[in-house]
Amino acid sequence: xxxxxxxxxxxxxxxxxxxxxxxxxxxxxxxxxxxxxxxxxxxxxxxxxxxxxxxxxxxxxxxxxxxxxxxxxxxxxxxxxxxxxxxxxxxxxxxxxxxxxxxxxxxxxxxxxxxxxxxxxxxxxxxxxxxxxxxxxxxxxxxxxxxxxxxxxxxxxxxxxxxxxxxxxxxxxxxxxxxxxxxxxxxxxxxxxxxxxxxxxxxxxxxxxxxxxxxxxxxxxxxxxxxxxx
Amino acid sequence: xxxxxxxxxxxxxxxxxxxxxxxxxxxxxxxxxxxxxxxxxxxxxxxxxxxxxxxxxxxxxxxxxxxxxxxxxxxxxxxxxxxxxxxxxxxxxxxxxxxxxxxxxxxxxxxxxxxxxxxxxxxxxxxxxxxxxxxxxxxxxxxxxxxxxxxxxxxxxxxxxxxxxxxxxxxxxxxxxxxxxxxxxxxxxxxxxxxxxxxxxxxxxxxxxxxxxxxxxxxxxxxxxxxxxxxxxxxxxxxxxxxxxxxxxxxxxxxxxxxxxxxxxxxxxxxxxxxxxxxxxxxxxxxxxx
Numbered sequence: 001x002x003x004x005x006x007x008x009x010x011x012x013x014x015x016x017x018x019x020x021x022x023x024x025x026x027x028x029x030x031x032x033x034x035x036x037x038x039x040x041x042x043x044x045x046x047x048x049x050x051x052x053x054x055x056x057x058x059x060x061x062x063x064x065x066x067x068x069x070x071x072x073x074x075x076x077x078x079x080x081x082x083x084x085x086x087x088x089x090x091x092x093x094x095x096x097x098x099x100x101x102x103x104x105x106x107x108x109x110x111x112x113x114x115x116x117x118x119x120x121x122x123x124x125x126x127x128x129x130x131x132x133x134x135x136x137x138x139x140x141x142x143x144x145x146x147x148x149x150x151x152x153x154x155x156x157x158x159x160x161x162x163x164x165x166x167x168x169x170x171x172x173x174x175x176x177x178x179x180x181x182x183x184x185x186x187x188x189x190x191x192x193x194x195x196x197x198x199x200x201x202x203x204x205x206x207x208x209x210x211x212x213x214x215x216x217x218x219x220x221x222x223x224x225x226x227x228x229x230x
Numbered sequence: 231x232x233x234x235x236x237x238x239x240x241x242x243x244x245x246x247x248x249x250x251x252x253x254x255x256x257x258x259x260x261x262x263x264x265x266x267x268x269x270x271x272x273x274x275x276x277x278x279x280x281x282x283x284x285x286x287x288x289x290x291x292x293x294x295x296x297x298x299x300x301x302x303x304x305x306x307x308x309x310x311x312x313x314x315x316x317x318x319x320x321x322x323x324x325x326x327x328x329x330x331x332x333x334x335x336x337x338x339x340x341x342x343x344x345x346x347x348x349x350x351x352x353x354x355x356x357x358x359x360x361x362x363x364x365x366x367x368x369x370x371x372x373x374x375x376x377x378x379x380x381x382x383x384x385x386x387x388x389x390x391x392x393x394x395x396x397x398x399x400x401x402x403x404x405x406x407x408x409x410x411x412x413x414x415x416x417x418x419x420x421x422x423x424x425x426x427x428x429x430x431x432x433x434x435x436x437x438x439x440x441x442x443x444x445x446x447x448x449x450x451x452x453x454x455x456x457x458x459x460x461x462x463x464x465x466x467x468x469x470x471x472x473x474x475x476x477x478x479x480x481x482x483x484x485x486x487x488x489x490x491x492x493x494x495x496x497x498x499x500x501x502x503x504x505x506x507x508x509x510x511x512x513x514x515x516x517x518x519x520x
């Protein structure tokens with residue numbers, strides 16, 4: 001579902017963020033990207049969204065080589081990849097329902113379908129009672145649920161999450177992870193960058209560890225630290 | 231269809247949220263386009279007024295009484311034969327008196343002191359080309375019947391050259407004000423976009439295409455341009471109506487054709503809308519790079 005082959009990213013000024021990364025994420029997999037700050041986790045996610053272009057190598061997302069994707073096709077790529085961020089990235093002037101509906105409206109989805117889908121997904125994330133609230137009227141956990149609802153509302157085959165629990169307390173983080181787990185069980189491929197070792201250890205999924213832009217460990221059913229070390 | 235309605239709705243929500251900035255832009259566009267429209271109308275007034283003079287008598291040959299109508303008639307036929315002359319006609323003393331009474335109809339005291347006998351007969355000349363008035367003048371110098379030659383062409387030439395200058399200034403003003411309207415709208419939209427750059431980034435992240443983001447801003451810009459253009463048209467119409475009331479016996483008549491005003495008002499409105507479209511398109515470019 002996501003495939004990287006010898007991918008490198010060098011920023012202006014020669015800062016190397018990612019080097020020679022190759023990995024293959026299969027359909028329905030749940031993959032944690034772990035590693036210290038500056039190890040290249042977020043850059044990798046941004047490259048999969050074509051927010052950044054790889055300096056070298058190839059990236060395939062949902063079967064398409066996105067390193068060759070023309071600029072005008074990028075929005076179509078992003079409609080097949082749901083994204084969740086640490087800072088939620090909700091539109092402050094839109095209500096919960098409008099924020100979620102926005103992801104469908106950009107695809108030109110008819111109003112009746114938008115309404116039905118939005119109601120369904122808000123029920124899934126447990127926010128059907130707060131559809132008319134604005135993001136500022138919600139807690140951090142609730143805002144992240146809205147963000148997940150928006151990412152999942154058009155049933156994308158891939159979900160990318162960049163530190164989705166980074167701004168949340170442990171109890172709320174557990175709730176968010178349960179939600180992501182439920183989404184993953186529907187067949188959606190999830191790739192999540194995180195620092196939260198408790199979550200990684202609890203879920204025991206595939207872990208790709210990065211250090212200074214390189215993959216130093218790729219282990220299934222693993223915890224935050226290498227199983228060999230524990 | 232529902233997408234278009236959604237985008238139009240977004241545009242008006244943006245306008246409401248940026249009411250202060252939008253009002254400032256509308257007023258700035260109004261001033262620019264009112265000046266541009268005013269310059270167009272001014273040009274038209276100058277053209278209409280000089281046309282009136284051009285259509286009138288280019289030369290008036292005031293005649294001595296010696297020889298009477300017979301000698302005057304001979305001179306008239308001579309003048310009609312001049313190649314520079316398009317048309318010439320005779321105005322006798324009675325006709326001159328009638329014209330005098332018309333011109334000074336608002337001054338009966340003056341009219342009472344003059345009789346037909348006091349006024350000279352004259353030959354009125356319309357030239358093929360007003361620039362040839364000097365040739366006609368040269369032919370008549372020293373003619374025994376010539377009392378005085380009044381050359382309106384000199385005034386017309388001066389006015390025409392002035393019109394040329396005024397036209398150039400007017401066109402310059404129209405171009406300058408039009409360009410400033412585009413820049414003002416572009417700047418307003420830029421400010422609106424800058425204030426919402428994070429929202430735009432979020433829209434792009436969830437897969438909004440450039441046109442989906444662009445259209446509300448373009449509608450916003452076009453609305454600002456149309457409102458500014460509409461206000462400018464209304465202001466120029468109102469000013470024209472006020473100027474029309476100025477008494478018409480002074481040098482310039484402030485009366486432009488209503489059809490002209492209407493067509494130019496539509497042009498100004500369309501320009502306002504177009505300026506908004508171009509301005510917002512220019513203002514958006516930088517923020518839509520993927």
